[in-house]
Amino acid sequence: MKHWxxxxxxxxxxxxxxxxxxxxxxxxxxxxxxxxxxxxxxxVGDPVLFYHSSSNPPGVVGVARVASEPYGDATALDPxxxxxxxxxxxxxxxxxxxDVEFVERFPRTVPLAELKDTEGLEEMVVTQRSRLSxxxxxxxxxxxxxxxxxx
DNA sequence: GCCAACGTTGGC
DNA sequence: GCCAACGTTGGC
Numbered sequence: 001m002k003h004w005x006x007x008x009x010x011x012x013x014x015x016x017x018x019x020x021x022x023x024x025x026x027x028x029x030x031x032x033x034x035x036x037x038x039x040x041x042x043x044v045g046d047p048v049l050f051y052h053s054s055s056n057p058p059g060v061v062g063v064a065r066v067a068s069e070p071y072g073d074a075t076a077l078d079p080x081x082x083x084x085x086x087x088x089x090x091x092x093x094x095x096x097x098x099d100v101e102f103v104e105r106f107p108r109t110v111p112l113a114e115l116k117d118t119e120g121l122e123e124m125v126v127t128q129r130s131r132l133s134x135x136x137x138x139x140x141x142x143x144x145x146x147x148x149x150x151x
Numbered sequence: 152g153c154c155a156a157c158g159t160t161g162g163c
Numbered sequence: 164g165c166c167a168a169c170g171t172t173g174g175c
Contacts, residue, residue, distance in 0.1 A: 032158085058173075
């Protein structure tokens with residue numbers, strides 16, 4: 001089982017939205033590295049740190065779980081969608097996603113600044129200025145962050 | 152709103 | 164296939 005961190009801007013989709021919906025399709029990823037991680041590396045049941053970006057403060061706000069096998073992102077086929085991609089087709093979807101389901105909302109946000117200050121997270125991708133919206137997380141890192149969030 | 156980091160595009 | 168120009172992300 002692999003562990004992940006997925007970023008979302010809370011103005012577009014927040015942990016509260018996920019708690020309400022229970023489950024959502026992670027549409028709109030248009031970065032190849034992030035796509036490849038979802039398409040090739042994720043399995044149903046993988047734990048996910050849910051991260052709010054472009055918020056104040058940015059940070060991890062809860063836990064989710066991969067809830068489907070990867071499949072083509074239909075928003076790439078919709079000309080009215082912000083995520084439309086004219087090179088995507090039904091046969092060659094080009095962009096992939098997984099469904100994600102709600103697991104828990106932390107009683108507090110674990111801010112990015114705190115992650116950067118926490119022993120054991122020095123090499124965590126999100127503390128290394130990475131813009132990747134889907135990132136692998138080491139199991140030890142996942143545990144450290146969850147403990148912080150629950151405290 | 153600024154701007155650094157960095158991914159993508161396209162000319163050659 | 165290189166690399167300059169350009170666009171986007173996202174923290175601050």
